[in-house]
Amino acid sequence: MKGQNLGFQGTPEQEAKLKKVIEAHASEPGCLMPVLQEAQAIYGYLPIEVQTMIADGLGVALSEVYGVATFYTQFSLTPKGKHRISLCLGTACYVKGADKILAALEKKLGVKCGECTVDGLFSLDSCRCVGACGLAPVMMIDDDVYGKLTVDMLDDILQPYREGKK
């Protein structure tokens, strides 16, 4: 099965919220997109449990829900970490060695790009340009920008997040 299974930890409150969203949209044609967007806002991602609830609630096949969820990059099938690392793989960053940064991050965190660490602290994603090409290679952790990255800098950057200081 695609997507990382860290165990679904949805709460009854989240489920009640999702049910309301489904109810509010169920009669609109083409409501799958907005429901998926709101579901992701509630849960942070779209695991099979959530997609099944949506399929049942809207009377749409699970294969169709999954097809839409995998078509748009805005949807994530894996949970996001407490801190979201977003590494730019745009042209400028790439030629300045972003691929090596990505490989190093994957190794340090023990996850692949698009996944979340088992402790839920970090999720690692790539993005296309954050508008700071002069600082290439660039990554963002939550809302902070880190530029002119080298592999050697990564431990120092991650440390405060690990210690809960950020």
Added chain:
Amino acid sequence: MVNLKINGISVSVPEGSTILQAAAAANVEIPTLCYLKGVNCAGSCRMCVVEATGARGLVAACVYPVSEGMEVQTNTPKCRQSRKMTLELLLSSHKKKCLSCLRNTSCELQRLSLEYGADEDRFASAKPDTPLDTSSPFLIRDNDKCINCRRCVAACKNLQSVEAIGPIGRGYAVHIGAAFERPTIESNCVGCGQCIVACPVGALTEKSNVDEVWKAMADPDKKVVFFTAPSVRATLGEEFGYPVGTNVEGRMVAAIRRLGNVEVFNMDVTADLTILEEANELVWRVRNGGKLPMFTSCCPGWIKFVEHTYPDMLPHLSTCKSPQQMFGALLKTYYCEKNDIDPENLFVVSVIPCTAKKYESGRPEFRKDVDVALTTRELARMIKTAGIKFTELPEEQFDEPFRIATGGGAIFGATGGVMEAALRTAAHMLDGKFEVLDFKEVRGTEPIKEAKYKVAGLTVKVAVASGLANARKIMEDVKAGRKDYTFVEIMACPGGCVNGGGQPTLSDSIRNSNLDLRALRAKALYTFDKKTEIRASHDSPTIKMLYGEYLEQPGSRKAHECLHTEYTARKKY
């Protein structure tokens, strides 16, 4: 009507027609890949591009509507060049393992590539290496051969309303599969095989059991028996050049006999037996306030569909095993006892028009009564491998004691056939003087048929549906109380078994033509029924013998042990 010209030929077609339809009226064939009549019309593969006045650039003929005075050119250098390029791009990522591909010589991509002189290596591409999905006993998905035409997705959704599969991902990474990349066997796929017959290439094929049969036939300790389903006689000939709708029963029997030391039985016998048990069950339900409507249970795709989709409706299904499983059970008990054969040494091969029957034969409750279920296509391959000249064979008869069956058993292979056969017998059970044998209201390939009959003071309301999307409509009507049928026949494949997922794959050129293939194949069975000496199942001497020697009477304890079953509620997804 709209008047236009196709390659200079004037045609007049109804408003709203597509260029593709207008071209057919002018006897001009436009190549297609993603288009399949009655199944998929997406305009996405761009094989059918043509030049049309008033249109900018090339347009897809399968979706572009005609207009008054339009002039269409289908065979210009621009069209040919575009189609060739499309083919070469498709071939760039296609797993070109054509020699061993089950669709070799019947592949639409292969045929068009030849016609257009496409170079399979023009564009270099990473060698595809997606693992096969072999998880189910009935199909193999090889996505490296898939051209993403989505005909399988459309068949699963539009014909069957199952929607087990869909496109996943986007762009170059897009591929077809079940939700969350589950293997087929873990999805709600019912195994009907309509995706396989919709596939233009070798991305979807049945899981072949041919080798197991050859192996058993080579084993001196094994006795191998075949039986063939009613519809196979009406379709096998297509594999050997006969026109659609030719009944080749006699040559089919002769061919199987020449495969090796085997006996060949007639599955129409257990179709008749099903009728006796099912009619008896229906009469019991009507007289004793049992669950109504009662639904037929011969079709394993339909059974799995109910188990996944309507588990609360399972008590409405007849408890009768399908004719295949009745035959398996009889062979491993009655036949073995009578002939002093150890059931372990009897290897039972059914030949069926169906991929779902491969799943059915493996259901644990059936304990391998049927060792292997072969599709019509697999039998044809065995006959070809064995070097048997099918067209030169004499016409031979099935082996005793399962030789004689009725016309009622034969029409099991077409939508409405089980209903008609059951009505012949149920009416007789309710009123011994009832002599009507033709129930024409339930014949024909319409998606849903309804009729009312008065028998012995009772009004029997019946419905017949084929294609699971139509079955779903009936289920919703029944659940909502909008319909109060007594008895309903469902076949999962549109048109019934003659159009089953295991039947010969005809070329797109034939399937997209105006021929009604389901009706032609069904006609072979109804013609057979008409000229059969015995037409009602309860009049069959074989049936009388089976009850006399072994099964006692319809609905007896012995019959229940041997011929009835139960069902399992399954997950919706």
